Amino acid sequence: MNRFLIGALCSLFGCFSTLLAQELELQGTVTNTKDVEGIHILNTTSRYNAITNQEGAFSIYANKQDTLFFSSVSYHPTKVVVTDEIIETGTLTVTLKELINELDEVFLGPNLSGNIETDLKNIKTKKLLNFDDVGIPGFKGKPEEKIVPVVPYLGLATAVDLEAMYKHLSGYYKKLRLKRKWEDQNATVANIIHQYGLAFFREAYAIPENRVYDFLLYCIDTSELVNDYKNENFAGVLDVFKTKSKVYVSRLTQTE
Numbered sequence: 001m002n003r004f005l006i007g008a009l010c011s012l013f014g015c016f017s018t019l020l021a022q023e024l025e026l027q028g029t030v031t032n033t034k035d036v037e038g039i040h041i042l043n044t045t046s047r048y049n050a051i052t053n054q055e056g057a058f059s060i061y062a063n064k065q066d067t068l069f070f071s072s073v074s075y076h077p078t079k080v081v082v083t084d085e086i087i088e089t090g091t092l093t094v095t096l097k098e099l100i101n102e103l104d105e106v107f108l109g110p111n112l113s114g115n116i117e118t119d120l121k122n123i124k125t126k127k128l129l130n131f132d133d134v135g136i137p138g139f140k141g142k143p144e145e146k147i148v149p150v151v152p153y154l155g156l157a158t159a160v161d162l163e164a165m166y167k168h169l170s171g172y173y174k175k176l177r178l179k180r181k182w183e184d185q186n187a188t189v190a191n192i193i194h195q196y197g198l199a200f201f202r203e204a205y206a207i208p209e210n211r212v213y214d215f216l217l218y219c220i221d222t223s224e225l226v227n228d229y230k231n232e233n234f235a236g237v238l239d240v241f242k243t244k245s246k247v248y249v250s251r252l253t254q255t256e
Contacts, residue, residue: 023046023061023062023063024061024062024087024090025059025060025061025090026059026060026061026062026082026086026090026091026092027057027058027059027090027091027092028041028057028058028059028060028091028092028093028094029055029056029057029058029091029092029093029094030052030056030057030058030070030094030095030096031056031093031094031095032056032075032095032096032098035072035074035075036052036054036055036056037052037053037054037056038051038052038072038213039051039052039056039058039070039071039072039075039096040070040071040072040213040214040217041058041060041068041069041070042068042069042071042217042221043060043061043062043066043067043068043069044066044067044068044069045062045063045065045066045067046061046062046063046066047218047221047222048060048061048062048251049214049217049218050214051210051211051213051214062082063082063087064082064083064084064087065081065082066081066082067079067080067081067082068080068081068082068092070094070096071182071186071217072096073099073186073190074098074099075096075097075098075099076096076097076098076099076179077178077179077182078094078096078097080092080094149164184226185217185220185226188216188220188225188226188229188230189213189216189217189220191229192216192229192237193212193213193216198212201215201241201245204241205241205242205245205249206245206249207245207248207249208252211252215244215245215248218244218248219240219241219244222244223240223243223244224236224240225237225240228240
């Protein structure tokens with residue numbers, strides 16, 4: 001019985017040693033030509049994270065089959081799985097898809113004569129509806145595409161339902177939810193940095209200024225920071241900073 005137990009422990013220790021041996025520090029580069037500094041990289045498997053420098057370079061610890069998640073306000077969120085080839089070379093090169101803010105279609109008005117009085121009379125303006133002026137409730141927020149739930153019975157599905165079902169099956173809605181989630185997180189991070197300032201995190205929690213964005217994303221991933229901040233529970237926000245900074249600084253020191 002003792003020999004069997006010892007053998008089992010040795011096997012487990014051997015597997016654990018093998019897993020540790022596979023972990024290495026990857027040297028990576030984001031090859032986009034602009035806005036390559038400050039891109040956040042999160043190892044969703046081990047929770048290690050990194051951030052790119054001015055040249056788009058970064059380093060992060062990873063094992064084979066770990067998933068690295070790249071996020072930035074300038075690019076689409078991107079996942080990269082660590083393959084055997086990446087482990088063998090110890091390097092990773094990534095090109096991110098740029099987020100393009102498209103302008104609405106522009107219509108040119110009537111031809112102008114150069115006479116200001118005449119041109120002003122010829123230009124037709126349309127006053128936007130103000131719900132407060134007419135005393136009726138109305139939506140004033142930013143319009144967003146509605147995510148339609150899947151219809152349980154195909155026989156009862158309408159054309160709109162079938163389109164929604166296609167968007168579910170194709171992964172469109174999943175990507176849309178993820179995009180909205182990261183946009184919300186990035187907006188929260190920007191608001192927090194604007195409110196507290198970079199120096200606050202350096203002086204109060206020993207977070208380097210070039211790591212504040214990364215630290216806040218780590219807090220968001222591992223706590224209720226977004227809810228606390230939106231609900232103006234600032235005592236809870238500071239408690240998150242205090243608790244998570246100890247872990248973050250310790251891990252940052254170990255990595256360095």
